[in-house]
Amino acid sequence: MTRPTAGMTRNTRQRAEVLALLSDTDEFRSAQQLHAQLRASGSGVGLTTVYRTLQILADVGEVDHMRLPDGEQLYRRCSRSQHHHHLVCRGCGRTVEIEGPAVEKWAEKQATEHGFTEVGHTLEIFGQCADCSAG
Numbered sequence: 001m002t003r004p005t006a007g008m009t010r011n012t013r014q015r016a017e018v019l020a021l022l023s024d025t026d027e028f029r030s031a032q033q034l035h036a037q038l039r040a041s042g043s044g045v046g047l048t049t050v051y052r053t054l055q056i057l058a059d060v061g062e063v064d065h066m067r068l069p070d071g072e073q074l075y076r077r078c079s080r081s082q083h084h085h086h087l088v089c090r091g092c093g094r095t096v097e098i099e100g101p102a103v104e105k106w107a108e109k110q111a112t113e114h115g116f117t118e119v120g121h122t123l124e125i126f127g128q129c130a131d132c133s134a135g
Contacts, residue, residue: 014045018053019077022063027093028074028086066124085123091132098125 021037022029029037035050045053054075057063064078066086078084078097085103087096103123111119 014049015053015057017043017045018050019057019062022075022077025076027095028064028066028076028088030072030074034075066122085125087125087127089129089132090126091128094129094131 017038018034021034031047031051031054034054035045035047038045038050054063054065054073058065058075062077063075064086065073065075066088067073076086076095083104084097085100087098089095100123103121107119107121111117
């Protein structure tokens with residue numbers, strides 16, 4: 001049996017720090033935003049580690065991620081463990097988790113008709129929340 005190395009222990013702490021930070025917000029955040037928040041709180045986690053940690057957390061389903069039209073990747077710890085979609089405010093970044101059964105049926109139908117298997121998809125709907133629209 002191999003013992004965990006110091007690097008593996010540090011990674012566990014760093015993952016815990018990133019997850020804790022994501023748990024404290026309802027908004028999607030970029031790796032740079034998360035890194036800046038960690039640094040401001042005194043954490044020594046490097047930006048490369050934040051990127052790597054976010055990718056690992058996304059791969060295992062601990063966080064949701066989405067790509068903005070400009071290509072920037074954002075991350076969020078969601079309260080739902082099952083597949084869902086998001087409404088995202090362009091103004092303040094507020095995010096609402098939503099279900100889309102019609103989208104699920106449509107995606108499944110399209111995949112079947114074209115012979116695709118192991119299909120996944122993401123859907124984010126961007127707009128302005130009621131607060132940003134009023135102000």
